[in-house]
Amino acid sequence: MTGSKLIPLSGTVPGTPGRKRSDEAGRASEAQFRLLMDAMPQIVWMMRPDGQATYFNQRWLDYSGWSLKDSLGHGWIGLVHPDDSLRVSRLLVQACGGGEPCEIECRLRRADGVYRWMLGRTAAQSDAAGRTTQWLGTLTDIDELKQSREILEKDLAMNRIAGRVARLGGWAIELPERRLIWSDENCLIHDVPPGYQPTLEEGIGFFFPEHRAIVARHVQDCAEHGIPYEFVLPKRTATGRHIWVRSIAEAVRDEAGKIVSIQGAFQDISEQKEAEARMLALEARLTATLESITDGFCLIDKDWKFTFMNGQAQRMLKRCPEDLLGKILWQEFPEAVGTRIERECRLSMQEQRTIRLETFYLPLKTWFHFHIYPTEAGLAVYFQDITQRRTEQAQLRLLETAVSRLNDMVVIMEAEPFDASGRRIVFVNDAFERQTGYSRSDIIGKTPTLLWGANTCHPEVERILSAMDNWQPVRAEVVIYTKAGKELWVETDIAPIANVSGKFTHWVAVERDITERRQQQQEILSLNGELEERVLLRTAQLATATRELESFAYSVSHDLRSPLNTIHAFSQLLLKIDGGQISDKGKHYLDRIGVGVKQMGDLIEGLLALAQLSREQIKSEQVDLSNIARRIEQDCREREPQRQAQLRIQDGLSAQGDARLLSAVFQNLLGNAWKFTSRQSLAHIEVGSESGVDGDTVFFVKDNGAGFDMAFAHKLFGTFERLHSPGDFSGTGIGLATVKRIIERHGGRVWAESKLNEGARFFFTLGRKDGAQTSRAT
Template sequence: MPAGVDPATDAEDARRFVARSEASSWSVVLEIPRDLYRAPQVNAAIALVIAILGATLAGVLGGLLASRRLGRAVAALAITPCPVTRMPDITEIAAVRQLLEENVARREAAEAARRESEQRFRATFEQAAVGIALVAPDGHWLRMNRKLCDIVGYTPDELLTKTFRDITHPDDLESDLRSMQQTLAGEIDAYSMEKRYIRKDGRLVWINLTVALVWRPDRRPDYFIAVIEDIQRRKETEAALRASEATLKEAQRRAGIGNWRWDLRTGDHVWSDEIYRIYRRDPDLPPAVYPEVQTYFAPDSWARLAAAVEGCVASGEPYECDAEVVRADGTHRWIVARGEATRDAKGAVVELHGTVQDITERKQAADALRELNASLEQRVELRTAELTAANKDLDSFAYSVSHDLRAPLRAMSGFSQALLEDYRDKLGDEAKVYLDQIGIASRKMGELIEGILALSRVTRGELQRETIDLSALADRILADLRRAEPDRAIRVDIEPGMSVFGDARMIEAVMLNLLDNAWKYTARTPAPVIRVRAGDVAGRRGICVSDNGAGFDMAHADKLFQPFRRLHRQDEFPGIGIGLTTVQRIIRRHGGEIHAQAAPGQGATFCFTLASESEAG
C-alpha cells in the first residue's frame, strides 16, 4: 500500500486506493488486482495448513508406533502366549491380562455348564416319562415333549395351532380355568387336578395335571409349565375296582354274607356293612368288640361260638359254627360264622378274619323240608295204601273183564256159530248176514277186552330192567309178521348193534305195536319199506321206526295216543286204537318220550327215548 495512504479513509473499496496531491488539485487512483491483493493472506493460510499437517503427521506417526506396541500387548492379553513369547514388561498390562484370563476361564466354564445344563434339560424334557409342556398365558401351546403328543395323539405342529381348551373335556374345563386365573392373579403358586383330554381320535384319556407359572423380572406372567401324567389305566383300574366292590357288596347283600377282621395285637375290629345289617347295629357305631358281641346271640349259641373262636385263637385252626342271633327288637335270625387265623413271622396268631352269613331262610327251608318230609312220608304211606287198593280194584276189574265179560261173549259167539251150522239151510240170506255180524262183533269185543287188559298190565307191576338187543328183537318180530303173510314183498332195513335198557316184556310190546302198525299201513304201498334205526330225539339218543305207507295228517296227531281213537277208517285199516296208547304208557314208565312225524301218503316215523342205565338207576 502506498505510503501515507490510510485504508480506512483513502481506500474506496477492498482493492482501490486514492492519493491526492497537495501541490495541485489532481488525484491518483490505484487499483490492485484481486490475486495480488489476497496473495499474502493465501500464503499465510497455506503455511499455517502445512504446519498443522506436519504436526498432525508427526503426531499420527508417533501415535501409530506407540499404539502398535500397546496393541500387541493388549492382543497378547486375549490369547494364550506360546512359551517362547516374551511378554511385555508392563506391570499394569500383565495384571490386566491375568484378570482377562481368569474371566475367560470362568466364562468358558460357565458356557460349558450352560451347554451341559441345556442338553440335560432337553433330554429330560424330551425323554420324560410324563408329558411336559410350556403354555402361554392365553392358553396356547408353546412347546411340548414327545410323551404329551403320545398321550393326546396330536403332532407338535398340530398342537401349536391349538389351546389347552380345545382338547379339554367340557366338564373339566371350568375347574381348570378357575385354577389358572387364580395362578395368574398370584393367589396360588401352582395347582394340580385330574381331568380328561379329548384325543385326536375322539377317545377320552384321564390325566393328572400339575401347573406352575413362570414370571418375568417385571412381574408379568411369562409362561406356564405343565406336567401331564397319563392316569387312564389307573382310572380304569379304579373303575373296575369300584364295580367289583359294588358287585361284591351286592353279592354279599343278596347272599347275606358279611366279612370281619379282628387284630389281636391292637384289639381293632372291622365289619362290612352286611354284618351291621345282620345284627341290626347302628352303622354309625364302631364294630362291637369281642365281649360285646355276646349280646347278639342266644346263650347256647354264644357258648358254642365263643368256644370255636377261642380255639381258633389258641391253635390257629379255622372254625365254622351255626348260631342263633337275637336282635334288639326281639327278632331271631340264624347265621353261620366262619373264621380263620393269620400268623406272624414267629408263628403266633395275630389276627382273625372271616365271614358271617345269614342262613335264616335256609334254616326255615330246612325246617319246612323236614316237616314236609314227615308229611310226605305219611302221604306216601297213604298214597301207597290207596294205590294198593286201586291195584286190587284194577285186578278185580281185570278178573271181571276176563271172566264175567268173556263168558257172555263166548256164549254169543258159540250160539251164533251153532245156528249157522245147524240151521244154515233153513235160514235166509239176511239171517246169515246177521249171524256173521254177531260173530264179527264178538271177536272185536274180545280184542277190545284183550287190549284193555294189556293196557292195565303196563301200568302195574315193577319194572325188571336189563340190556335188550333191540336189533335182534325187531328182526324176530318182522320175521313172525313175514311168516303170517308170506306173500307180501316188503323191504326191511334194521340197523345192527342197537340196544336199550328196560323191561324186556314191555319193550317187546312197544316194538310189536310199532312194527305191526308199519306192516299194516304199508299193505297198499307198491314198494313197501320198513326201517328201524338209531336216531337223535330232542338231543337224546333214541330209536326210530319208519315206513313209507299211508301216513296221516299231523293236524290230528294229538289223537294218536288216546285210547280207542283212530285216524283211519275200519274198512281201510282194521284195528281197535289201543296199541299206541299202550306204547306211550310203557315208554313213559321207562322215563322216555315218543314223538311221531308223518304226512298223508308218505309214511310215518315214530321215535322214542328211554332212560339210560345211569338215569334209571
C-alpha cells in the same frame, strides 16, 4: 428310543455316510435332547458298560438333592432302600451281563429322607457291530399308585368274599329229583326273566358243548360223593351273549349225613376277564423302551403345535405322527376347546406351574389322568388312560351298596381276638340293624358275645371258635338275641378274608333268620311218627287194591271173549244162510257188527296183555335189540311192500332184560313210527342210543311222521288214550300204555318229544342193576 437306539428329534441320523454334522448343530441337538429329558416326569439316567454313570436329568437332581458331580460319582444305587439293594444290584448285574432290558420295582430315598416306590427300566444301546455302547434307564415314581392299588385290592377282596358267601347269583339242585332252582340274580346273569326255572339239562346247556361233560361230571361227583367244586368257564346266555362265570358249589347233607341237595353260586366275571386281557396287553407294552412306555407323552410349543409324541400317545389318541406333528392342538382336537383340558393347559403355560387333572374325553370315550409340565419351549404333557380304574372304583362302590342292602345280615370282624371276649366287629350292614335292633354305633367295636343269651348253644359256639382259631370256614345254626331280648335262630356262614399276600385280615359272617324254619322243623318232627304209620297202612291197602284190580281186569277180559265170539259167529252165519234175503242196509249193519267185534277183540287182547305184564316174572337175559328192530322192520315191509321208507338201525344195541317184553316195546314203538309216517312220500325212521347226562344209556325211536301236540303229552302213555282220531290212524290206545308198563318193570323210564306234523321222538332207559344196561356202536 426304538428298541435300544435313540431317535434324534431333528437333523440327520448319526453315522450316515457322507453326512457330517457341524458342532453347532450337534450342540443344538444335545440341548433339545436334554430339554426333552428334563421335561419328562420320570428320572432319566445313562451309564457306560463298565457301570460308570454319565448322565442324570434335572428331575433326578431335584429328587435326590445331590449335585450332578456327586450323582455321577455315586450313581443312583446308593439311595436304594437297604432291603431292596441286594436284589436291585443282582438284577442290574444280570441285565448288564446279558445285554437284555430289565425292569425293577424298589424304594428310593428322596432328598428329605423319605423312601418312595420307583419303577426302574433300563435298556442297552448298541453300535452297528452290536456292541453295547451305553445303558439308558428311567425311574418312575409309582408310590401313590402302589399304595392305591394295595388299598383297592384289599377292599375288592373283602367285598368279593362277602358277596360269595352271601350266594349272589345262587342256585340249588334238589336231590334225588335233580330239580334245578335259580335265584332271580342268576336269571338276570343268564338274560332270562326272574322266576325262570330250567331243568338240570337246560341249565348245563348254557355252557358250550365242549364243556358240558366237565360240568356234568362236577355235578355228579358232588351229588354222589359230596365233592365241592369251583371252576371258571364261558357260557352263552339266552340272548346269545357270551359271558364268563365262576361257579362254586357244595353238597348239603341232612342230620343223617345223606346228601339232599347241592347249593352253589354263579359270579359273572366277564368284565374281570376282559380286564385281565387288557392287563396282559399292558404288561407286554411295559417291556418296551422309552418310545413305547405305557403313558402317553407329547411336547407342545408356545404356538400350541405338536413337536413330539411317543408311540403310546399315538395309540391313545388314535392319531399318527404325520397327522399331528406341526399341527395346532385345538384345531386337531376341537372338542377339547372350552373344556377343562383347554383351561388347565393355558393356565399351566401362563403361570408356569405344574397341573394335574382327571377328565373324560367324550370323542374317545376315555377317562384320562393328565400331568401338565411347563417348559421353556411350551408344555410337556404326560397322560394315562384311567378308564378301567374308574370302572373298578364304580364297581367297588356298587358292590358295597349291594352288600349293605342284602336281606341277609353281614358282619365283618377283625382277624385276631381283641381280648378274651373275642374278635371285635368292624362292619354290619343295614339288614343287621333292622333285624337285631342294634345300630352300628351300638355294635361296632364290640364282640359277638353281645348277641348271646341263655339259650345260645355253647358247644356250638365253641365249635365255631375252634374253626376260627384254625382259620377254617364254618357253618352253624345258633340262637342270638335282639336288643329287645327277642330270640332269633340264625344260620351263619363264616369265612376268613385274606389280602394279596395271603395274610388273613378279617372274618366275614353272613347270617340268615331261620326262626320260622326251625319252628316248622319241630312241627314236622312231631308229625313224622303218625305219618310213617299212615304211609305203611296206605301202601299195604294200595298193593291189595292193585292185585285185585289186575285180577279183575284179567277175568273181565277173559269172560268177554265168549259172548263176543258168539256175536261174531252168528252174524257171519246169518250172512251166509240168509245173505240173499238181507237188504243192502242190513248187510251194512252186519259189516258194522263185524268191525265192532274186531275192535272189541283188540281191546280185550290189550287188556289181557296189560294184566299179564303185572303178573308174569321177568326172565332176564342179554337181548340183541338191533336184531329185534330189524325183524320188525322186515314184517312191516312185507305187510306194505309199496311203502317208501328209510330205516336206520344202529348196530350193536343190546340190553339186559326180558326178550319177549322188550320185543313188545319195539313192536309198539316201531309199529307206531311205521303207522304215523304212512302219509309221508318217504318215511324216515331211526333206532339208536345215546348217553344220558347221568350216565344211563338212552334208547330212542325217531320218525318224521304226523307227530303230536306236546300239550297233550301227559295223556300219551295212558290206557285207551289216543291223540289222533280213528279215522286218521287206526289203533286201540293200549300200545304205549304197554310200553310204559314194560319199561317200568325193567326199572327204567320212557318219555317222548314231538311237534305236530314234524315227527316224534320216543326215548327210554332200562334199569342199571348189576350192569344190566349196555349199548355198543359198531
